[in-house]
Amino acid sequence: MFIIYGKKTGRIKKYTDHGYACPNCKAFDLSIKVFREYYHLYYIPAFPAGIKSAAVSCNNCGATIRNEAVSQQYENTARTPFYFFIWPILVIIFIAFMIKSNLETQKEKQAFINDPKVGDVYTIRKEDTGKSSYYFVRLIRIEGDTITAYHNNFVYSGYVDKLDKDDFFDQAEEFMFLKPQIKKMLKSGEINSVYRYYDGDDGFNRMR
Ligand SMILES: [Zn+2]
Known part of the structure; x- marks a missing residue:
């Protein structure tokens, strides 16, 4: 440049x-x-x-x-x-803005995790020998403390905020979480992002 x-x-x-x-x-x-x-x-x-x-x-x-x-x-x-x-x-204004927007995102994430809803999508980060991989889950049922979810088909080696165009949530397999468990997963960073008000462009509505 x-x-x-x-x-x-x-x-x-x-x-x-x-x-x-x-x-x-x-x-x-x-x-x-x-x-x-x-x-x-x-x-x-x-x-x-x-x-x-x-x-x-x-x-x-x-x-x-x-x-x-x-x-x-x-x-x-x-x-x-x-x-x-x-x-x-x-530069100072920019940093202040970034800090503010980051705090708001954190707050929103926490609120979504405290009160999960069917359709919520989480990005899950897994650490394995220093390497991060990412996948998604989509909540399909909430009964008491039990949350049932589909996971997506691909595993991503870097952070992504949407599904690949060939990726989808796999209806053949169900995952179970407990509400206290997802709170812990957010705290530890295992739940990386939480999406609730998304549109179709991110592929979060694709289930097969
Ligand atoms: Zn003069």
């Missing part, structure tokens, strides 16, 4: 000062612009770079004025605005 990055200069503040006379026309009307460089990634500011620098000019005659005292005063006052930090802000 081609990454665009580099340094740019941005104006961080503009001031008008009536405390100093212009050496050219003697008017008390100076304009001070304070600049600062920043590093950008894809032209979006990431971090400020270097020190601030002020450009002083006269609003009356337009002359550029070199006055260290004025420059320094405004370089010290001007604060680097937040938009010089857009990348870190975006």
Whole structure:
């Protein structure tokens, strides 16, 4: 991938000062612009770079004025605005969003496991000598604490969130779970995902 990055200069503040006379026309009307460089990634500011620098000019005659005292005063006052930090802000927002959405998924999973319904589909993860494999079960009957389910036909070597187009739930064999057991399986991570409101695209309705 081609990454665009580099340094740019941005104006961080503009001031008008009536405390100093212009050496050219003697008017008390100076304009001070304070600049600062920043590093950008894809032209979006990431971090400020270097020190601030002020450009002083006269609003009356337009002359550029070199006055260290004025420059320094405004370089010290001007604060680097937040938009010089857009990348870190975006990253923080993104992480916060991911954490929030993950917590919500966890909560929903727990609620579905606490109150299983016919039609629920679970992804089951099995660990065998450091290798994970995945399969699915679909609940077909719930009687008291006993849950009966069909399992799918394939075994997946990586995490998947739907059945392969040739895969289906096998009606020839029934699996039994107990309600306390599925709670333990969720806790241990053996139940990896829980699906309730799915559509036909995931193949969860295919039973043969
Ligand atoms: Zn002037």
